[in-house]
Amino acid sequence: MEAFTRSIEALIGSYESSGGINHRTGQNLPSKEAIHAIVADLETLAFPGYRQEDGIDDTNAAFVIGELSHRVARALVNEVSKSLEYGYRVAGRSGCPAACHLEALEAVQDLFEAMPRLRSVLMGDVSAAFDGDPAAKSTEEVILSYPGLEALTVHRFAHFLWDRGVPLIPRMMSEYVHAKTGIDIHPGATIGERFFIDHGTGVVIGETTVIGKGVKLYQGVTLGALSVRKSEGDQKRHPTIEDGVTIYSGATILGGDTVIGAGSVVGGNVWLTTSLPPGSRVYVPQGDFVVDCRGEQGAVRDACES
Amino acid sequence: MEAFTRSIEALIGSYESSGGINHRTGQNLPSKEAIHAIVADLETLAFPGYRQEDGIDDTNAAFVIGELSHRVARALVNEVSKSLEYGYRVAGRSGCPAACHLEALEAVQDLFEAMPRLRSVLMGDVSAAFDGDPAAKSTEEVILSYPGLEALTVHRFAHFLWDRGVPLIPRMMSEYVHAKTGIDIHPGATIGERFFIDHGTGVVIGETTVIGKGVKLYQGVTLGALSVRKSEGDQKRHPTIEDGVTIYSGATILGGDTVIGAGSVVGGNVWLTTSLPPGSRVYVPQGDFVVDCRGEQGAVRDACES
Amino acid sequence: MEAFTRSIEALIGSYESSGGINHRTGQNLPSKEAIHAIVADLETLAFPGYRQEDGIDDTNAAFVIGELSHRVARALVNEVSKSLEYGYRVAGRSGCPAACHLEALEAVQDLFEAMPRLRSVLMGDVSAAFDGDPAAKSTEEVILSYPGLEALTVHRFAHFLWDRGVPLIPRMMSEYVHAKTGIDIHPGATIGERFFIDHGTGVVIGETTVIGKGVKLYQGVTLGALSVRKSEGDQKRHPTIEDGVTIYSGATILGGDTVIGAGSVVGGNVWLTTSLPPGSRVYVPQGDFVVDCRGEQGAVRDACES
Amino acid sequence: MEAFTRSIEALIGSYESSGGINHRTGQNLPSKEAIHAIVADLETLAFPGYRQEDGIDDTNAAFVIGELSHRVARALVNEVSKSLEYGYRVAGRSGCPAACHLEALEAVQDLFEAMPRLRSVLMGDVSAAFDGDPAAKSTEEVILSYPGLEALTVHRFAHFLWDRGVPLIPRMMSEYVHAKTGIDIHPGATIGERFFIDHGTGVVIGETTVIGKGVKLYQGVTLGALSVRKSEGDQKRHPTIEDGVTIYSGATILGGDTVIGAGSVVGGNVWLTTSLPPGSRVYVPQGDFVVDCRGEQGAVRDACES
Amino acid sequence: MEAFTRSIEALIGSYESSGGINHRTGQNLPSKEAIHAIVADLETLAFPGYRQEDGIDDTNAAFVIGELSHRVARALVNEVSKSLEYGYRVAGRSGCPAACHLEALEAVQDLFEAMPRLRSVLMGDVSAAFDGDPAAKSTEEVILSYPGLEALTVHRFAHFLWDRGVPLIPRMMSEYVHAKTGIDIHPGATIGERFFIDHGTGVVIGETTVIGKGVKLYQGVTLGALSVRKSEGDQKRHPTIEDGVTIYSGATILGGDTVIGAGSVVGGNVWLTTSLPPGSRVYVPQGDFVVDCRGEQGAVRDACES
């Protein structure tokens, strides 16, 4: 096992030479596990009793919620402090940890102060999902099983922290729910009330996207950037979607100046890099592509041959 | 911390005013965690020894399976009772919990009676996956690592309960495996034998879809509805796919009257809202889109500029 | 409960008649849970301190890494032995378990010997992601929250074992991270340095794909096969992507002879089954599909009607 | 393994023929694990923050205690119901489960109503331990590390339930803490304020013992019965210890009519079956038992021979 | 932290120089945790449903017991193999691991074959406890809360393995329950039917003790050796207690030739190193030790002074 011992030593040496280890002297970064636990608890605060058997009833609800609020707030202050300290370090600012802890405390207190409003918005999202999906049998079913709602729940919390300037954590929250739902909403995106994503897998919503009220999205929709140059990182690179727009599966809308006017409908697989006036309907024209087996090619070749 | 205490009180108050809390007097809804544990156990019953180290051998298999069957049956009766009680409440019917418990018991007993048949169907799906994928080296590899098979395993259980009229739970089961695989099969969909989904991420199969035998699907395929009006929630809104059809990645087939005839091949990215006769081959015609850098636009603009 | 007991007996009988149980006399296959735990530990070795609170600092790093290395190596030798024994059995070879254990030991020792090099490559991938995404604020953010990096980390380990001829396990590793990220990279794929996948959901990279250095991919890209006939399982069925190519979201490139020349840019939703010379730019021409409500059809019909 | 299967069948048959299995149709008995968890939680309510890191501070104490109170009350009502149902069954009474649940609810509510008083008594016990042990450095040390206090804490809860006529559970609680501390106090024993047991291992206090205020006991003290005939099970069989009595290690006091008068001191190893007037001092006379090696015998024989 | 690193190196070096580490090349010894888990499972097999919520009822009992039997048998074979290998090593015998595994298998199979008989004996012990304690309200209470029964349950299993010549494990089992109950029965002791230990703390029963039927013991009883010379390790060093003997608390009976005749009663605190004929009654004469405060001394001195 001599060789194995040498391998381990080389591995340890590689952290020194190549980096990629999270420890540095002093404060650590937030860890994935800590953030995931916090997000799960925030989801419970949003919709208590749905995620796990919380044993909540009218008599103990206040205690259960209060205890959980304090617990998650404490954990969140701790992680936000780490991320702020990281932000200070990157920005070359001093004053941490005292200032960082204070800032973290304020950010978390503000989040909890905003909770009733955020919950009210989320209940509007539940209602929009129920109204928008003929397969939905009840609002309870929406809360229990719609991945779009879960992605949105986490987004509304993550976006709040993003707006407060908390580094790293909002993005970690987004990726937590991206992994679960296949829906990738950057925490910087601004999203109005009564938003509904159906099915959702493959949806991508970029950092500077602005979405109005009552918008509806299907699986595989991309709201993305035309430019991916690092130097344009601070500009508005993603589209604006006005109130009441519906975008069907697989559609792609790109560009910071692209505005989809209120009430428009964007058909499936449409590829848009320019703006649409309000009330527009766009769709991919359906060509005639029924072929016999003599003419097939590409992906269908061997199916005919078989 | 005065302010924080007020925030918690406001949060608690928000459940009163906006709802979204799962407790109500009396019975609760099924929780996500309970359903997830049940699904994992049902997967173990379908393919024992693959998910975890069950320590099964010829001498103890009967005991291990028997013990697990009783355990999962008990848990499932419990959760199905809750969901039936919820269904009664929504429908304004009385008679629960006595009638609900009895109905739940019967549904679960029927599920277990159907198990050997369901397993036989699943073994056919395994065989179809092995035959249909040149990269597959063995049926064991299919069971161990094909997300399409996992989605289908859960679907076949969920669909059985859906057919028995169990509310909420079939959909929660589907979403459990949607989150793991990116494959979103509504529990209402009717799917024939030897079904194979390769890769699978982004696949959506709607509630009233009917799929024949020996059908093959690739990633990103949508079998969806043309209409998403709530009032049409009870009609057949999703397509019918006949025996032996292959549908390549990214294809979209919409509408309750759309029938893809037996043995047809639908090429990648095809968008279909009308029926095809048996034996059809459809594909997207490949245009000439090689351009030089003077003509580029849209998503490729800054790639040329760089 | 007579009937239930009969159901269980029938279920147990079904393993006899239909198979699908992982026990057989003697050695078992690797289990999903064991492989998942190993992958998580390998990810920790790649980027210590990011996944969980490992409590690593300069004084204990050597011990923590050394202990973890030994633990994961032991577990991996155990699972690789099982998979090799399975491979011997399928191939009708004898000599296991002695030969299998030795082979497993060597494979794992080689993996650890390669670790510093693999980590160095991964740090290059981190850097490519940071350079390639205007939304990325730091390399730490990349390690903490980019699913593309996680998929690639697991791929580089899985591919090493694939090259060493280890059966089953590389594919199980790929599916573990496919489930988490929606990115499906076959462990057989050869991928060069500084590779970056953004967003990633729905990406599929086939078994015989060859990718050069500095390639960039977006969500929903398929690098697939034209032929899915079992008999062609040993040929190169997937494309070659040369250095510096960028492929935008939803593009599909198929076929073992298809070569995308160095520095090319493939636009979103492009469907390619033929080669491109170096420096090419291809894109889907944007048609004029703005319509008024009199002309709508398909997916947008009822949106206009509403 | 034929033989092993037969052994299991015989084992299963033995429950039928010999009994000893806790299931019977209908309700089960309380389980040890459930009661142990409840006792641990009651200890936390008595002295929050000492047993585990509860993260309690002034701002969240009310929520943490309230949540825990509801949780433990719910669990206790459940277990008390089972034990009452058992009591009804043994007594041949009908009316359960309705009456049993109601009785259980009342018993638990009364226990919580009595909590402030019980805690006040326990704080007196803490103070008595601090005053009575020269080795005690602080009351915190007493709460953190005195087994006598732990035994007494559990006893005061168990005795309350015993007085309410709850079957089985009080005795299970006593045995839980007997196992931890070696102090065996029957839940029926009546114990006054400011009671202190030092070291405690081997102490036995019988069912009908009555102990006054300010009594002090050392390890190995037995307060037992003269008669162990089943027919005398309902009489007072154990002694009465009046206020301010001290009993040193290993002393044995037996009999229901034996009264140790107030302020008496009973020396170590004393064996008493008759009463003592107040203010008595009793001790074992110290004989002269220093011997040379020629005269040793019994237990010391071979020590001399060595 | 230089110094700390040196301390660790010195600590690691100390295992080399002083021993005390359980690994050696090849097989390990059984670990405490493994044995403790096995003992807890054996207790469940003895009295199913009492230790934890096993969810056993008439329909699933056979499966639950069968599954548990196989699980505990497998674990026990594993640990017994280790201990036999240790025994072979100490004895300088060769043939392990093949012979050891076979021996272990036989020992465990014999244990399970003996299970119905052992359970029948244990049910007799339960009955003896109920008959012998006026405070016992039911046999269920005995099973749920009598430490003497728990000690005896474990002893009867441990003694079976001791008789089969299994090294180390029987003693580890005894110490497991010694720690829980304060009752220290050496696994070598031979104990007849209907044995009852009340309270039990401090009871010690030596290796070569022989106890008849219907014997009753109280807390603090020692059945020990006169000689503690290593050279006499193979002789009968502990007493013989014939049928129907009762021994009260704190009595000590020593010596391999000491025989307490059938039906005798040994009073509390009696110290015996010689035999008694059947039907004897022995007790410590109660002297007159009531003193006034002028004459006190020893342990009671300062009580009078205060």
Added chain:
Amino acid sequence: MEAFTRSIEALIGSYESSGGINHRTGQNLPSKEAIHAIVADLETLAFPGYRQEDGIDDTNAAFVIGELSHRVARALVNEVSKSLEYGYRVAGRSGCPAACHLEALEAVQDLFEAMPRLRSVLMGDVSAAFDGDPAAKSTEEVILSYPGLEALTVHRFAHFLWDRGVPLIPRMMSEYVHAKTGIDIHPGATIGERFFIDHGTGVVIGETTVIGKGVKLYQGVTLGALSVRKSEGDQKRHPTIEDGVTIYSGATILGGDTVIGAGSVVGGNVWLTTSLPPGSRVYVPQGDFVVDCRGEQGAVRDACES
């Protein structure tokens, strides 16, 4: 449930009025659970591989031990800091937490520096136990199953911290192992090499006891104080036991001036409050207490009557 809510409020109020809650503003006390985990880890460092399956072998021992050392040291520094802060607060000193953390660090570093020496002493204790018990078959058996050794292992660590002036924690460590073994050694006691306690239940060794080399104790031995007046808390109140003394079960030796001379043997149940010269042998004279049934009394009365 109005009443229940009022009960909870009263309970919460009782912490305010009666105390007994561990939180206070600022630092907390060490918790039982934290200390118990630390003790278990220290036991593993003393005898690696015995407590649980550590998977240690020659190749990884250094890493496993190093990792565990760092982990336990970090946890211990944390808890010692809390206890020192508590000590400062009680003593009215200022300077914490800075000074406390430094002191804690030094104390823990010194403990680890002393580890090789402490382990060497413990290996001597193992050897003494093996030599002193004819039932002991090997030193491995001693490490695996002798409670006396476990008590001593914990004592030697606790005493080290006691000597360093660490408050609270040494006593919590002692009580941890007192609960497991029934052996109560105050952390202040000074104990020489090659110490052996057999069986051990009920042993009490007081704070100022001094024990020489090669001393042997049996179950139920008390080395205690004559005076229990608080004012004498700082004097030597417990006996001195010189080298090579053996004390048999149930013996009691009291008083700070009592010295048992080297090589003495104290027989079972002996009660001593005065010194003995070296080489003494003392025993309880065995009276003639065989009685017939006409003369019995006390504890044996009803045995004769039955």
